[in-house]
Amino acid sequence: MHVVPQLLVSTILLGGIYALIAVGLTLIFGVMRVVNFAHGEFLMLGMYLAFWAFALLRLDPYVTLVLSLPLIFGFGWLSYRMVMRPVIHASHNVQVFTTVGLSIALQNVALVLWSADSQFVRTSYYTVVVRLGSAVLNLAQLIAFAVAVLCTAALFAFLRWSYTGKVMRATAQDRAAASLMGIDTGRVFALTWAVGVTCVGVAGVLLAPIYPVYPTVGLQFVLIAYVAVVLGGLGDMAGALIASLIVAAVEVIGSYVIGTAWKEVLYLLLFIGILVVRPAGLFGQRGAEAIGT
Amino acid sequence: MKGTWPAVVFFALAALGPVVVRDPFLLDGLVLILLWGATAAAWNVAGGYAGQISLGHAAFFGLGAYSAALLGTRWEVSPWIGLLVGAILATAFGILLGFLSNRLRGPYFVLATIAFSQVLLIVASRWRGFTAGSEGIPVPFRPGFWTLGITDKRVWVAIVLVLAVFLYLVELYLERSRRGYQLAAVREDEDAALSLGVPALRLKVAAIAASAALTAVAGALWAQYVGFVDPFYVFSIDLSLRFALAAILGGIGTPLGPFLGAALILALETYLRARFGGIGAGLVGIYLIIYGTVLVVMMRFAPQGLVPLIGERLRRRPVAGPAA
Secondary structure (H helix, E strand, O other): OOHHHHHHHHHHHHHHHHHHHHHHHHHHHHHHOOOOOOHHHHHHHHHHHHHHHHHHHOOOHHHHHHHHHHHHHHHHHHHHHHHHHHHOOOOHHHHHHHHHHHHHHHHHHHHHHHOOOOEOOOOOOOOOEEEEOOEEEEHHHHHHHHHHHHHHHHHHHHHHHOHHHHHHHHHHHOHHHHHHOOOOHHHHHHHHHHHHHHHHHHHHHHHOOOOOEOOOHHHHHHHHHHHHHHHHOOOOHHHHHHHHHHHHHHHHHHHHHHOHHHHHHHHHHHHHHHHHHOOOOOOOOOOHHHHOO | OOOOHHHHHHHHHHHHHHHHOOOHHHHHHHHHHHHHHHHHHHHHHHHHHOOOOOOOOHHHHHHHHHHHHHHHHHHOOOHHHHHHHHHHHHHHHHHHHHHHHHHOOOHHHHHHHHHHHHHHHHHHHHOHHHHOHHHOEEOOOOEEOOOOEOOOHHHHHHHHHHHHHHHHHHHHHHHHOHHHHHHHHHHHOHHHHHHOOOOHHHHHHHHHHHHHHHHHHHHHHHHHHHOEEOHHHHOOHHHHHHHHHHHHHHOOOOOOHHHHHHHHHHHHHHHHHHHOOOOOHHHHHHHHHHHHHHHHHHHHHOOOOHHHHHHHHHHHOOOOOOOO
16 A cells, blocks of 8 residues: 555646646636636647756756746737637637637747757756655655646635736636626736736646646646546636646546556546536536537 | 539649659649548538537548558458448447537537547557557558459559549538538527528538548548558647648538649648658648637638639629629
8 A cells, every 4th residue: 555645646746837837727717717728838838948948058947937027928828819819709710710720830949940859958856755654755846736726826815805806817707797886807817818828838837847848738737637627617717726636637547557558548538528417517506518608 | 504614624734643644753743632621521521511620530531541551451341341340430420420510519529539539549549459550551452353462553643633522512412402401500599590490410420421431531541642641640639630620721511622722731841842852850840830820810810711702803803704
């Protein structure tokens, strides 16, 4: 039974990072009703940012993290203004293909600029591990988890208590009513998009010291985020957190029991299963998926 | 029939191609335009006419390609039988997806289709004992029509032309028949259609299943034409996007649009390949950047696609003679 603590620790660490990716996705959906199919590409850009800062400027990824926050946020804001704003009131299909187009373009800009090769951020503490009882964990993973939890908590606090956060929640609940109350929903959407992008960009920087970077790296993580977000109920922030842990548990335990080769099948089947049985998610309102809003 | 003359011209030109042109390069382009046009048209049956946007149609394409390739290499079965098996498998999965579409709308359905194609990709690339895994399957060349071992590209043009025309007719049927009107009603307002007694679920399931089966047929033919099946290509999201993009570019829910879109995409691809030839990965990237940008720009300015856009232009101009 000595593996149980290790599995548990691995699950929690992985779940924390998945949560930060999923939270951004579910925030954007909750407020804007847009599924961001380019979410994974913002993660990829975050990872490349950390990689280049490390390769060219010898900046530690955690220093990059702090320095690049305004950059990532600004890029998110810009991508909203240029790409999303014109279609924010268009149909679902138009929005789906707009974000898909953005995803293809970003992915291939990375491919052309930086080639398809996997790049690594080899920090000096790359191999440092921390022992916790009988469990062993990687230092970079531990830091990523801690920062991810911190960011997620900050986002929750922001949405719960700040005035802007309340405005965002009001817009999520009823955008017509919010707009009648004098809320500038256009600004709220821009802010939401930028905050969502920042969450996933930060996750990218945090993941850079742990995983290799390549132009399509976003896909594997964003698929997991989709699973977590749907499992938790699209637009449900707390649901996304718990679901991230569940998905991480499926992945960690699945890898241990049936091997890493088939673990993706496990969570994808879990995903299809949820969509069939309870598409509103574990905690979502029944029927939300059928309206498609 | 009214309004079909551009299609008649298009397919007549395609049929004339092999008679006039001998250049294998141009004939290859023609085969690919018709084949990719057919896949986009098949996507359009579900995505355009039934309004069920799928980003996992590569799953059906791959099912067709793998059925033909596996049956051919393992049991020396004719690819025509493989094609049929692929179509039947795709129909079965299409029906499942169709029922799912009744519960999932909008982005939820899109996500489900992506997950579905990813599952098939993983199965195809990891189940080494049966599918040869990530190495893919070289399709053996056995000369003859029954085994689809054909080197003459003119014959290939004829084969894919039959498929393309058949798909065009299917689309025309959906545009002009009573069933087609009913399907459009379901797409626009399912509850209203239901209240008028339209069998919404049956129509949607039938449209998605037909779309899946026809995509599989194209996949099986493609595998024989190209001679190699790579799981990371035939089940990829990129391929699903290619089907959707051709249909959207040409005009979603128009019969000729997917063919026009496929022709434009292939022309762009070929031009860039000639222009930046030899760069390899960089080349792929450049045309995909253009893909993505075009998609974003189209969605903003002309989400209905090129065919309706051109149609509008033509109609605004005073036309001499019978109205087109």
